[in-house]
Amino acid sequence: MRIDVITIFPGYLAPLREALLGRAISAGLVDLAVHDLRTWTRDVHQAVDDAPYGGGPGMVMRPQVWGEALDAVLALDERPARIVVPTPAGRPFTQATAQAWSGDERLLFTCGRYEGIDQRVVDDARRRDLTVDEVSIGDYVLVGGEVAVLVMVEAVVRLLPGVLGNPASAEQDSFSDGLLEGPAFTRPEVWRGLAVPDVLRSGNHAKIARWRRDRALERTAERRPDLLAALPEDALDDADRAF
Numbered sequence: 001m002r003i004d005v006i007t008i009f010p011g012y013l014a015p016l017r018e019a020l021l022g023r024a025i026s027a028g029l030v031d032l033a034v035h036d037l038r039t040w041t042r043d044v045h046q047a048v049d050d051a052p053y054g055g056g057p058g059m060v061m062r063p064q065v066w067g068e069a070l071d072a073v074l075a076l077d078e079r080p081a082r083i084v085v086p087t088p089a090g091r092p093f094t095q096a097t098a099q100a101w102s103g104d105e106r107l108l109f110t111c112g113r114y115e116g117i118d119q120r121v122v123d124d125a126r127r128r129d130l131t132v133d134e135v136s137i138g139d140y141v142l143v144g145g146e147v148a149v150l151v152m153v154e155a156v157v158r159l160l161p162g163v164l165g166n167p168a169s170a171e172q173d174s175f176s177d178g179l180l181e182g183p184a185f186t187r188p189e190v191w192r193g194l195a196v197p198d199v200l201r202s203g204n205h206a207k208i209a210r211w212r213r214d215r216a217l218e219r220t221a222e223r224r225p226d227l228l229a230a231l232p233e234d235a236l237d238d239a240d241r242a243f
C-alpha cells in the first residue's frame with residue numbers, strides 16, 4: 001500500500017515512521033510519502049489560506065494550492081488513490097472503514113487546517129471521478145487533520161497482512177465482532193490483593209471462551225448499547241441471549 005499525506009506541518013506525521021508502522025515501512029509493506037502543501041504556493045508569503053466568503057470566523061484553505069498539490073501527488077503513482085479528507089463534518093471513521101480501506105492500493109490524505117479546505121477542491125476531484133471520502137474520527141473538534149490521519153493510518157496499516165506479529169490480534173479486535181473487548185489479565189496471579197479470575201487459569205478453553213464472550217457482552221451493554229442494538233439478527237446465539 002502506498003500512502004501519501006499532504007500537510008503544512010510535515011513534522012506532525014513523524015510518528016508514522018516509529019514502532020509498528022515504521023517496521024511496516026522498513027519491511028516494504030507500506031510506502032509512505034509526506035508532502036508539504038506550501039511546495040505548491042506561488043507567492044513570496046507561501047499563503048495557503050484566505051478569508052471565508054460570506055464572512056464568519058477564521059480562514060479557509062485556498063483551492064488553487066490544494067488543486068495543484070493534489071494533481072501533482074496523484075501523478076506520482078499510476079495506482080488509483082482513495083482521497084481521504086478528515087473533517088469534523090465527515091462520515092464516521094470506524095473499524096469497518098479501516099477494514100475496507102486496508103484493501104486499497106493507495107490512500108492519499110489531505111490535512112486541512114484553519115476552518116477547513118475550500119469545498120470546491122472535493123467537488124472538483126469528485127467530478128473527475130476520483131474517490132473522495134470526507135470522514136471524521138469522532139464527535140469533538142480538533143485544530144487540523146494531522147492527528148486524525150495518524151489515527152486512521154494506524155487503524156488501517158495494522159490490518160495489512162504481515163504487519164501484526166499475530167494476525168489473530170486483528171481478527172479478535174474490539175468491534176471486529178461488533179462488541180467491545182472484555183478485560184485482559186497477565187502475571188502475577190495476584191496483584192495488590194486482586195486475583196486473576198479463576199476461569200482464565202482453568203485451562204478449560206470452552207469455559208474461557210464463554211467467560212470472555214460474557215464479559216464482552218456485559219461491557220458492550222454497559223458502555224456502548226448502541227453497538228449491541230446494531231448487531232445483525234444472527235450475531236447473538238442462544239448462550240449470548242441467555243447472558
Ligand SMILES: N#Cc1c(-c2ccc3ccn(Cc4ccccn4)c3c2)n[nH]c1N
Binds near residue numbers: 090111115116144148
Ligand atoms: N477527522 C476529523 C476531525 C477534525 C478536523 C479535521 C480536519 C480539520 C481541518 C481543520 N480543522 C479545524 C476545524 C475546526 C472547526 C471547523 C472545521 N475545521 C479540522 C478538524 N476535528 N474533529 C474531528 N473528528
